[in-house]
Amino acid sequence: MAAKHKTSLWHLLCRAGVSYRQGSCYSSRYVAVPKVLQGQGQSSRVPRRDTHTLRPDVGASYRELYDTSVQDPDTFWGSIARDRLLWSKAFTQVQNCDITQGRISWFLGGQLNVSENCLDLHARRNADRVALIWERDEPGTELNITYGELLETTCRLANTLKRYGVQKGDRVAIYMPVSPMAVAAMLACARIGAVHTVVFAGFSAEALSGRIQDAQCKAVITCNQGVRGGRVIELKKTVDVAVKTCPTVRQVFVAQRTDTRVPMGRLDVQLEEEMAKESPECKPVPLDSEDMLFMLYTSGSTGKPKGIVHTQAGYLLYAALTHQYVFNYQQGDVFGCVADIGWVTGHSYVVYGPLCNGATTVLFESTPIYPDPGRYWETVQRLRINQFYGAPTAIRLLLKYGEDWVNKYDRSSLKTLGSVGEPINHEAWEWFYNVVGEGKCPLVDTWWQTETGGICISPRPSEEGAEILPAMAMRPFFGVQPALMDEEGNTLAGNDVNGALCLSQPWPGMARTIYGDHQRFVDAYFKPYPGHYFTGDGAYRSKEGYYQITGRMDDVINISGHRLGTAEIEDALDEHPDVPETAVVGIPHDLKGEAAFAFVVLKDNVSLSHSNIHKELKALVSSKIAKYAVPDDFLIVKRLPKTRSGKIMRRVLRKIAMDQTGDLGDVTTLDDPSVITEIVDVYNQYKSLSPKS
Numbered sequence: 001m002a003a004k005h006k007t008s009l010w011h012l013l014c015r016a017g018v019s020y021r022q023g024s025c026y027s028s029r030y031v032a033v034p035k036v037l038q039g040q041g042q043s044s045r046v047p048r049r050d051t052h053t054l055r056p057d058v059g060a061s062y063r064e065l066y067d068t069s070v071q072d073p074d075t076f077w078g079s080i081a082r083d084r085l086l087w088s089k090a091f092t093q094v095q096n097c098d099i100t101q102g103r104i105s106w107f108l109g110g111q112l113n114v115s116e117n118c119l120d121l122h123a124r125r126n127a128d129r130v131a132l133i134w135e136r137d138e139p140g141t142e143l144n145i146t147y148g149e150l151l152e153t154t155c156r157l158a159n160t161l162k163r164y165g166v167q168k169g170d171r172v173a174i175y176m177p178v179s180p181m182a183v184a185a186m187l188a189c190a191r192i193g194a195v196h197t198v199v200f201a202g203f204s205a206e207a208l209s210g211r212i213q214d215a216q217c218k219a220v221i222t223c224n225q226g227v228r229g230g231r232v233i234e235l236k237k238t239v240d241v242a243v244k245t246c247p248t249v250r251q252v253f254v255a256q257r258t259d260t261r262v263p264m265g266r267l268d269v270q271l272e273e274e275m276a277k278e279s280p281e282c283k284p285v286p287l288d289s290e291d292m293l294f295m296l297y298t299s300g301s302t303g304k305p306k307g308i309v310h311t312q313a314g315y316l317l318y319a320a321l322t323h324q325y326v327f328n329y330q331q332g333d334v335f336g337c338v339a340d341i342g343w344v345t346g347h348s349y350v351v352y353g354p355l356c357n358g359a360t361t362v363l364f365e366s367t368p369i370y371p372d373p374g375r376y377w378e379t380v381q382r383l384r385i386n387q388f389y390g391a392p393t394a395i396r397l398l399l400k401y402g403e404d405w406v407n408k409y410d411r412s413s414l415k416t417l418g419s420v421g422e423p424i425n426h427e428a429w430e431w432f433y434n435v436v437g438e439g440k441c442p443l444v445d446t447w448w449q450t451e452t453g454g455i456c457i458s459p460r461p462s463e464e465g466a467e468i469l470p471a472m473a474m475r476p477f478f479g480v481q482p483a484l485m486d487e488e489g490n491t492l493a494g495n496d497v498n499g500a501l502c503l504s505q506p507w508p509g510m511a512r513t514i515y516g517d518h519q520r521f522v523d524a525y526f527k528p529y530p531g532h533y534f535t536g537d538g539a540y541r542s543k544e545g546y547y548q549i550t551g552r553m554d555d556v557i558n559i560s561g562h563r564l565g566t567a568e569i570e571d572a573l574d575e576h577p578d579v580p581e582t583a584v585v586g587i588p589h590d591l592k593g594e595a596a597f598a599f600v601v602l603k604d605n606v607s608l609s610h611s612n613i614h615k616e617l618k619a620l621v622s623s624k625i626a627k628y629a630v631p632d633d634f635l636i637v638k639r640l641p642k643t644r645s646g647k648i649m650r651r652v653l654r655k656i657a658m659d660q661t662g663d664l665g666d667v668t669t670l671d672d673p674s675v676i677t678e679i680v681d682v683y684n685q686y687k688s689l690s691p692k693s
């Protein structure tokens with residue numbers, strides 16, 4: 001038995017992972033079959049078995065491994081990084097971090113190429129192994145893309161970018177549906193050292209343009225149209241509007257997702273036509289470990305979205321290691337993460353983690369209820385998905401439709417279920433575990449953030465005998481050391497305590513900076529609790545020492561797993577000419593997790609009717625941000641509750657919006673407490689007019 005004899009750290013890590021340093025028998029056989037990625041072709045399955053196996057049986061020494069990872073991170077991460085990544089140049093220093101300054105660097109002196117690690121390495125071994133299964137919007141029309149094909153597509157795309165002048169360090173915006181071409185676009189950037197910023201293809205022109213401007217993107221890669229839930233999305237049209245206000249953009253590359261021709265303008269280039277002219281080979285550029293890989297915009301509590309920056313080696317290593325261990329991914333498995341690539345979950349667990357591990361990863365283009373609420377499970381049956389990773393908001397939605405939609409389909413391929421994006425409530429957890437998984441698959445509730453790069457707190461099903469308690473994120477991953485803080489900034493000792501969740505030492509996957517604003521990075525994450533990374537979330541450490549995440553502590557809300565600053569919605573509402581001031585709060589919502597509730601102050605003598613104002617405000621939010629951000633409720637009030645220093649007391653508004661006016665907490669710092677009764681009266685009136693079931 002493996003657990004019996006004491007094994008070296010090195011040995012444990014090697015047998016758990018894919019050892020590229022020792023792997024010797026690469027075949028140079030290389031099949032590159034051009035395939036129109038959006039093509040109408042039949043799905044053809046090719047064997048995805050591999051010659052090497054990832055062994056899950058790491059056994060009882062997990063505890064030892066964890067202890068080493070936090071007590072001696074240099075040995076731990078150094079040996080794993082050497083073993084699991086293919087380096088062009090070896091690193092000379094494992095880390096050089098000082099989190100009080102927000103300085104984080106890993107694997108210094110080393111050089112590698114992320115796309116080579118994600119593609120060439122696997123294509124050399126077996127070019128015919130399936131890298132992507134593109135589960136397109138119409139069920140039953142999936143396409144398989146092999147490592148050989150994805151490599152060729154990526155190279156052609158990289159060569160095209162180069163020909164149009166995109167160079168190392170340039171930023172490229174990707175505004176595309178979940179598709180192989182989008183993955184190739186990300187990897188093509190990585191191949192030449194360009195920095196991608198993927199913008200969710202549901203965002204408005206204004207949101208897209210804001211991100212392109214902040215990142216000063218040189219190019220945009222998009223599609224003529226998108227298809228989702230049976231509906232066509234006019235992506236190119238949105239880009240046309242967005243780039244009008246983006247002087248840095250020199251080219252817009254347009255791929256064809258549908259057969260529809262869209263008008264092409266001065267900046268536009270038909271992507272597939274250009275790619276056809278290019279060589280199918282493109283040498284990967286060796287990049288420094290700390291060169292930028294991508295940035296991804298995410299909401300903070302104040303102001304505009306922040307461009308969270310991730311770099312090469314540390315990010316890739318962390319995404320790959322967590323992908324393997326948290327989901328107990330084994331070579332040959334079909335990994336199904338249904339997140340959009342516009343979110344960090346799509347980056348780490350649709351693209352980078354799985355591809356670095358040579359996995360077969362599903363690209364899910366559709367929605368949980370298209371064409372009916374059985375879609376996920378029908379897909380699981382048809383693709384024989386082994387790990388299914390989704391969001392609580394979708395689970396809560398589906399459980400309302402009943403078990404028949406699940407039971408209709410064969411889910412016997414499932415081995416691990418995962419949840420991410422927000423706290424998963426007990427009802428959803430039990431349903432996911434018992435109905436979907438029939439009580440047979442471990443369900444991992446994975447806590448992490450855009451800023452953490454990969455999963456930080458989660459059960460690990462591959463850990464022998466490890467218990468998983470419902471609706472709890474449970475245990476820190478290797479190298480992650482959580483701490484809970486009280487209001488005075490003291491670390492809470494012992495168990496059965498509640499506090500602000502911090503992580504007390506750096507790990508390779510953590511964000512490096514906020515693009516163009518390092519001071520904001522330091523202020524937001526490292527100032528609140530000196531010496532720690534502050535997550536912005538609250539957590540409870542149970543009697544057993546397990547972690548449960550309680551939710552955001554700041555003015556960020558989480559609608560259907562989409563993190564959004566209340567300030568962003570307020571900014572959009574405030575653009576209305578009749579609206580001088582608003583306050584948006586998040587309140588619990590059965591399906592969406594949280595919903596936005598808007599308190600709106602109107603100018604005197606407004607002539608528009610309230611219902612027209614509602615309509616206009618809704619339209620504003622959906623055009624400035626996205627449809628999902630539109631508040632469910634609008635309450636028109638005379639004034640907002642403010643402290644003497646002028647800060648809106650959202651805590652009180654949240655209580656009112658949740659109908660908990662009996663317990664408003666401390667309101668002594670309010671400038672004029674009579675504002676409370678004023679708002680409560682309006683709320684009660686509103687409630688009596690629109691009773692909610």
Ligand code: 7RM
Nearest residue numbers: 420421422423445446447448449450549563
């Ligand atoms: C991966 C992702 C991050 C915020 C985070 C939390 C919340 C995410 C969980 C969760 C409770 C979870 N990145 N969150 N996962 N809360 N349990 N398992 O979601 O940057 O978009 O959002 O999401 O509040 O701080 S994110």
